[in-house]
Amino acid sequence: MNVTVFEVGPRDGLQNEPRALSVARKIEFVNGLAASGLREIELGAFVRPDRIPQMKDTEKLYEALHAGKIRAPRANFWALVPNLRGLERAMESGATGIAVFTAASETFNRKNIGMSIADSLREFGKVVRHARAWGMQVRGYVSTVFECPYEGKIKPKAALKVIDGLADLGVQQISIGDTIGAATIQGVDAVIPAAIRAHGAKKLAVHFHDTRGTALAHTLRSLEHGIRIVDSSAGGLGGCPYAPGATGNLATEDLVFMLEGMGVKTGVNLRKLSEHSLAFHRKIGREISSRYLQAFAASRRR
Amino acid sequence: MNVTVFEVGPRDGLQNEPRALSVARKIEFVNGLAASGLREIELGAFVRPDRIPQMKDTEKLYEALHAGKIRAPRANFWALVPNLRGLERAMESGATGIAVFTAASETFNRKNIGMSIADSLREFGKVVRHARAWGMQVRGYVSTVFECPYEGKIKPKAALKVIDGLADLGVQQISIGDTIGAATIQGVDAVIPAAIRAHGAKKLAVHFHDTRGTALAHTLRSLEHGIRIVDSSAGGLGGCPYAPGATGNLATEDLVFMLEGMGVKTGVNLRKLSEHSLAFHRKIGREISSRYLQAFAASRRR
Numbered sequence: 001m002n003v004t005v006f007e008v009g010p011r012d013g014l015q016n017e018p019r020a021l022s023v024a025r026k027i028e029f030v031n032g033l034a035a036s037g038l039r040e041i042e043l044g045a046f047v048r049p050d051r052i053p054q055m056k057d058t059e060k061l062y063e064a065l066h067a068g069k070i071r072a073p074r075a076n077f078w079a080l081v082p083n084l085r086g087l088e089r090a091m092e093s094g095a096t097g098i099a100v101f102t103a104a105s106e107t108f109n110r111k112n113i114g115m116s117i118a119d120s121l122r123e124f125g126k127v128v129r130h131a132r133a134w135g136m137q138v139r140g141y142v143s144t145v146f147e148c149p150y151e152g153k154i155k156p157k158a159a160l161k162v163i164d165g166l167a168d169l170g171v172q173q174i175s176i177g178d179t180i181g182a183a184t185i186q187g188v189d190a191v192i193p194a195a196i197r198a199h200g201a202k203k204l205a206v207h208f209h210d211t212r213g214t215a216l217a218h219t220l221r222s223l224e225h226g227i228r229i230v231d232s233s234a235g236g237l238g239g240c241p242y243a244p245g246a247t248g249n250l251a252t253e254d255l256v257f258m259l260e261g262m263g264v265k266t267g268v269n270l271r272k273l274s275e276h277s278l279a280f281h282r283k284i285g286r287e288i289s290s291r292y293l294q295a296f297a298a299s300r301r302r
Numbered sequence: 303m304n305v306t307v308f309e310v311g312p313r314d315g316l317q318n319e320p321r322a323l324s325v326a327r328k329i330e331f332v333n334g335l336a337a338s339g340l341r342e343i344e345l346g347a348f349v350r351p352d353r354i355p356q357m358k359d360t361e362k363l364y365e366a367l368h369a370g371k372i373r374a375p376r377a378n379f380w381a382l383v384p385n386l387r388g389l390e391r392a393m394e395s396g397a398t399g400i401a402v403f404t405a406a407s408e409t410f411n412r413k414n415i416g417m418s419i420a421d422s423l424r425e426f427g428k429v430v431r432h433a434r435a436w437g438m439q440v441r442g443y444v445s446t447v448f449e450c451p452y453e454g455k456i457k458p459k460a461a462l463k464v465i466d467g468l469a470d471l472g473v474q475q476i477s478i479g480d481t482i483g484a485a486t487i488q489g490v491d492a493v494i495p496a497a498i499r500a501h502g503a504k505k506l507a508v509h510f511h512d513t514r515g516t517a518l519a520h521t522l523r524s525l526e527h528g529i530r531i532v533d534s535s536a537g538g539l540g541g542c543p544y545a546p547g548a549t550g551n552l553a554t555e556d557l558v559f560m561l562e563g564m565g566v567k568t569g570v571n572l573r574k575l576s577e578h579s580l581a582f583h584r585k586i587g588r589e590i591s592s593r594y595l596q597a598f599a600a601s602r603r604r
Contacts, residue, residue: 181597184563185522213512213556213593214563216519220487224526248593254515261486261516291515291550295483 002265004040004229006175006205007033007252011042011055011080013237020054021284027064032276033234034072037268038252041072042099045080046089055080062093078139082113087127091134098131100124101141102166103179104159105148112143121165128169139173140166141207145191146183156190160198167199174204175231178218181211181248188218192225205229208250210236210289215250216258223262230255235277236289251290253277304567306342306531308477308507309335309554313344313357313382315539322356323586329366334578335536336374339570340554343374344401347382348391357382364395380441384415389429393436400433401477402426403443404468406461407450410481414445423467430471441475442468443509447493448485458492462500469501476506477533480520483513483550490520494527507531510552512538512591517552518560525564532557537579538591553592555579 010030014021021029033041043065044058058079064070065077078097081087090098102120103109109117124140131138144151145159159176166174176195195204206222206229208215219230236251256270274296281288288294312332316323323331335343345367346360360381366372367379380399383389392400404422405411411419426442433440446453447461461478468476478497497506508524508531510517521532538553558572576598583590590596 185560186563186565210515210593211597212559213515213518213553214560216515217522217560220519220522251515257514258487258516258519261488263488291512295513 001263002228003223003259005038005252005255005259005266005268006040006042006229006231007038007234008042008207008231008249009033009234009237009252010061011044011078012231013233013235013249015045015052015054016238017054017286019284020056023057023060023064025283026057026061027069029234029280030061030070031072032280033273034070034075036273036276037266038273039075039267041075041077043077043079045082046086046093047080047082059089059093062095066094076137078137081127081131083123084127084130087130090131090136095136097137097139098127099139099141099175100127100166100171101143102162103143103148104154104162105144105151107150108144108148108179111150117162117165121162121169124166125169128171132170137173138171139175140169140171141175141177142166143177143179145176146178146187147180149180153187156187156194159191160194163195164198167203172203173229174199175207175229176204177207177231178209178215181209181215183208183214183218185218185221188221188225192222192227196226201226201228205231207231209248210250210254211248216254219250219255220258234273235281235286235293237286248289251293253290253292253296257292303565304530305525305561307340307554307557307561307568307570308342308344308531308533309340309536310344310509310533310551311335311536311539311554312363313346313380314533315535315537315551317347317354317356318540319356319588321586322358325359325362325366327585328359328363329371331536331582332363332372333374334582335575336372336377338575338578339568340575341377341569343377343379345379345381347384348388348395349382349384361391361395364397368396378439380439383429383433385425386429386432389432392433392438397438399439399441400429401441401443402429402468402473403445404464405445405450405481406456406464407446407453409452410446410450413452419464419467423464423471426468427471430473434472439475440473441477442471442473443477443479444468445479445481447478448480448489449482451482458489458496461493462496465497466500469505474505475531476501477509477531478506479509479533480511480517483511483517485510485516485520487520487523490523490527494524494529498528503528503530507533509533511550512552512556513550517550518556521552521557522560536575537583537588537595539588550591553595555592555594555598559594
């Protein structure tokens with residue numbers, strides 16, 4: 001069995017860290033991720049730099065990629081694109097893969113991107129059409145699939161409708177997201193098999209947050225249902241576990257450790273990844289969220 | 303579906319904390335656990351007080367129980383007993399349930415309790431015989447079932463043989479332990495179904511450590527195999543995640559949150575438990591290991 005680990009650290013991870021990093025530091029981070037065998041890497045976001053300064057260097061990262069400063073001949077890189085303006089920047093940067101994002105919760109969508117779900121799908125319809133015509137790969141995120149911080153539990157039917165809506169736009173991959181780490185096994189069972197029946201497992205990824213410690217359990221259950229693409233963030237970057245409103249991405253190290261223990265092939269060298277993540281966390285002075293990486297760090301101190 | 307949560311915080315948890323607590327603090331801790339609905343609670347250990355000062359007050363805790371200072375009319379309490387001397391103390395204290403412990407790893411057993419596996423089973427045979435004759439319930443722990451810090455991976459056959467050996471002694475329940483949090487899904491699949499076939503699920507508990515973040519995933523897989531008793535520790539007490547050689551019990555809050563999300567009945571009031579655990583951690587100045595409890599604490603700060 002093979003599982004694709006979709007590394008979101010450089011975008012979803014760093015975007016949600018309090019401080020912006022230098023371009024050089026980001027390049028170093030991405031190089032280490034690619035060198036450890038990660039093949040799908042979310043590099044940045046073409047969003048407004050005044051709104052999200054952590055992502056303001058995305059053009060420079062693509063420059064580094066084309067100039068060979070990011071050495072990853074076998075990896076695919078992705079950038080988040082919120083609108084047509086973002087898509088223009090992605091095209092000018094030579095991005096080959098983009099991601100659009102909407103939510104299963106009407107309130108979350110309005111607060112997060114200022115649009116209703118229907119409007120966001122219309123807006124992204126244009127983005128996806130242009131991107132596909134340009135030959136880009138397109139990924140679609142659905143956030144708050146299971147629970148919304150404003151609306152509470154989301155009905156599986158409502159979530160599945162948004163997944164269908166994104167699929168209708170022609171995206172090649174849909175990432176099903178538990179944005180606040182409040183999913184449940186019953187929620188996973190209500191959404192994942194139905195989504196697989198409708199769209200096929202090859203088109204679907206899961207994206208769980210570890211806010212309440214359940215990300216790996218929910219990932220395991222999703223794999224048992226047939227999912228073969230899993231989003232995670234090196235070291236668990238993105239949302240400090242001690243901060244109010246913590247998000248807490250599933251850590252790539254925890255995910256790869258579990259997958260290895262299932263006999264699953266990921267192509268990722270866990271030792272190499274852990275050494276790199278550990279060094280990176282030390283350089284940026286960031287506490288380690290990943291349980292596996294904490295144990296790895298402890299074993300290094302002994 | 304019902305699952306029994308076996309709370310090991312007052313023993314396995316506090317025994318592995320650096321500082322010993324006062325009897326009053328322990329009584330307060332146990333009362334809160336019982337009030338939140340936990341019905342199986344490991345209270346202490348009749349071990350040498352000079353070796354394990356954290357457990358030196360176990361007699362006093364049983365006194366408090368009999369004097370009605372620990373108010374838990376519906377709970378069963380357990381104490382660890384390493385030998386016949388410990389059993390005498392348990393009897394004198396009026397303990398109704400005891401636990402004995404051995405390991406699936408020869409080297410771990412010799413280093414941990416100074417006996418070979420065979421010798422430990424012989425020694426415990428006497429303890430179990432006397433305890434059963436006295437009308438006590440007996441639980442048996444098998445540690446390092448999946449991996450040993452000295453020997454590495456443990457062969458499933460070797461682990462199953464030790465589980466069989468404990469069952470042959472006449473213990474009523476066997477807890478299958480991943481002492482260093484290095485189990486894998488393949489390991490769980492190799493041991494748990496075979497153990498259930500041999501002894502029945504009613505006789506078996508699982509005891510996973512969250513050292514590498516996999517405790518809930520391994521618990522989920524075990525539940526899927528038919529396990530219905532799970533060990534955990536309030537707040538994740540026992541082994542600081544940042545210390546070298548960290549152990550890190552599965553946190554009761556994380557476990558109950560996952561079980562509730564499966565529609566499983568545990569009898570535990572998660573909000574009540576979380577409030578109690580949080581207050582306890584603040585009083586003893588202990589960092590919170592439980593992911594669920596971290597999120598709960600963050601939501602209280604908002």
